[in-house]
Amino acid sequence: MPSSKATLAIGLEGIAVAETVLSHVDGAAGRLVVSGTDVEHLASTVPFEAVAARLWTAQDVGGAVRSLPPVEPADGPVDPDAVRSELGAARRAAHALLRTLGEALDAPDAMEALRASVAHLSEPQGRPGSPAWARNARIAGAVAVFATAWARRRGGLPAVAPDPSLGHAADYLRMLRGGPAGPEEANALDAYFVTVVDHGLSASTFAARVVTSTGSDVVSAVTAAIGALKGPLHGGAPGPVLDMLDAIGVPDRARAWLSSELAAGRRIMGMGHRVYRVRDPRAAVLEVALRRLTEAVGLRGSSDAERTSGRLALARAVEREATALLGERHADRALRANVEFYTAVLLEALGIPRELFSATFTAARVVGWTAHVDEERRKGRLIRPTSVYVGPMPTP
Numbered sequence: 001m002p003s004s005k006a007t008l009a010i011g012l013e014g015i016a017v018a019e020t021v022l023s024h025v026d027g028a029a030g031r032l033v034v035s036g037t038d039v040e041h042l043a044s045t046v047p048f049e050a051v052a053a054r055l056w057t058a059q060d061v062g063g064a065v066r067s068l069p070p071v072e073p074a075d076g077p078v079d080p081d082a083v084r085s086e087l088g089a090a091r092r093a094a095h096a097l098l099r100t101l102g103e104a105l106d107a108p109d110a111m112e113a114l115r116a117s118v119a120h121l122s123e124p125q126g127r128p129g130s131p132a133w134a135r136n137a138r139i140a141g142a143v144a145v146f147a148t149a150w151a152r153r154r155g156g157l158p159a160v161a162p163d164p165s166l167g168h169a170a171d172y173l174r175m176l177r178g179g180p181a182g183p184e185e186a187n188a189l190d191a192y193f194v195t196v197v198d199h200g201l202s203a204s205t206f207a208a209r210v211v212t213s214t215g216s217d218v219v220s221a222v223t224a225a226i227g228a229l230k231g232p233l234h235g236g237a238p239g240p241v242l243d244m245l246d247a248i249g250v251p252d253r254a255r256a257w258l259s260s261e262l263a264a265g266r267r268i269m270g271m272g273h274r275v276y277r278v279r280d281p282r283a284a285v286l287e288v289a290l291r292r293l294t295e296a297v298g299l300r301g302s303s304d305a306e307r308t309s310g311r312l313a314l315a316r317a318v319e320r321e322a323t324a325l326l327g328e329r330h331a332d333r334a335l336r337a338n339v340e341f342y343t344a345v346l347l348e349a350l351g352i353p354r355e356l357f358s359a360t361f362t363a364a365r366v367v368g369w370t371a372h373v374d375e376e377r378r379k380g381r382l383i384r385p386t387s388v389y390v391g392p393m394p395t396p
């Protein structure tokens with residue numbers, strides 16, 4: 001075998017390839033800090049637009065994000081209202097582009113449609129005089145419009161024109177349903193968007209940074225990131241989590257069902273994480289958002305509330321049994337619920353079809369990706385690892 005001085009790190013576990021001021025994942029402690037603030041605090045107090053404002057301008061404050069005080073609703077280097085109105089303008093611009101997308105939105109899979117439609121975008125220029133981060137808003141607005149338009153088209157319905165005066169989450173639900181969402185529903189989706197907006201160097205974020213490190217453009221970086229997120233080991237688990245809950249049906253059947261899946265060598269979706277060695281903190285945040293939503297809807301006494309609280313009870317039972325069974329099998333490695341477990345239940349409660357779950361995740365994460373693209377551009381170096389050749393050598 002040829003000699004190589006390279007260290008072999010398949011999967012790149014534990015290898016740091018970038019410095020970032022955007023988010024910090026502490027896998028041992030189960031902590032996620034986004035732009036200087038714990039995700040638990042962000043998701044309950046700060047609208048998505050304020051978090052986007054922080055991430056998109058993090059580089060402008062000289063990398064000092066970590067020392068900033070906790071973000072308050074109207075706090076941050078950019079007024080969240082400016083981000084809200086830029087995102088609104090971006091949604092309107094993207095809606096006008098829909099007719100130019102050809103067959104991109106006809107793809108049977110939402111992520112495939114998103115990949116194709118985002119790839120159609122030209123490098124966003126922003127409006128004259130608009131700030132640099134407005135380019136990122138252009139792409140984020142487009143993702144929300146393309147995702148919801150895809151879902152409508154699949155249902156044989158026309159796309160709904162955005163309402164730029166609404167918050168991004170509220171308008172996402174409106175564009176999807178064709179009618180306004182209740183404030184508690186918009187708040188729940190907003191909390192979800194905040195919870196998943198950025199997560200260190202996830203595979204998709206890494207993909208975006210690799211593409212950016214070559215000097216390529218932001219549309220290419222986001223297109224690559226969508227491709228990475230499409231895979232079931234990264235972003236594709238919430239749909240299968242619901243399939244699992246459907247198959248289990250009632251809490252009493254959880255243990256037997258999970259045992260037979262494991263015996264058949266299959267993985268339990270929504271469990272385990274490459275970085276976290278405790279429960280994913282985002283699972284807890286989403287569980288709280290779900291409880292709030294259930295209570296709010298429950299106060300109105302609807303049958304939806306009953307269904308959602310039944311689903312939540314089932315999810316909790318399945319999580320408990322899965323944690324126990326995986327603990328027995330992998331005593332040396334904690335396999336706990338990840339973000340996708342409660343994502344599934346929350347998005348379902350909001351009436352989002354399961355085939356749109358990954359695209360809905362994308363609608364939030366694109367903000368993180370574009371912030372990483374900016375950071376990579378400013379600080380990065382061509383990312384070019386090496387490989388260890390284990391093939392045959394020519395005979396001398």
Ligand code: COA
Pocket residue numbers: 232233234235236237266267268269270271272273274275326330333335338339340
């Ligand atoms: N169900 C059953 N077993 C699991 C498991 C799961 N969800 N996650 C990991 N394991 C097992 C593996 O089979 C492996 O067992 P082995 O050593 O006997 O072969 C061991 O735990 C270590 O798994 P590994 O593949 O090395 O972990 P990873 O860090 O590469 O995987 C995930 C992380 C997320 C890819 C993995 O936990 C997984 O596939 N989870 C389900 C998919 C999911 O929820 N994805 C969303 C992530 S946010």
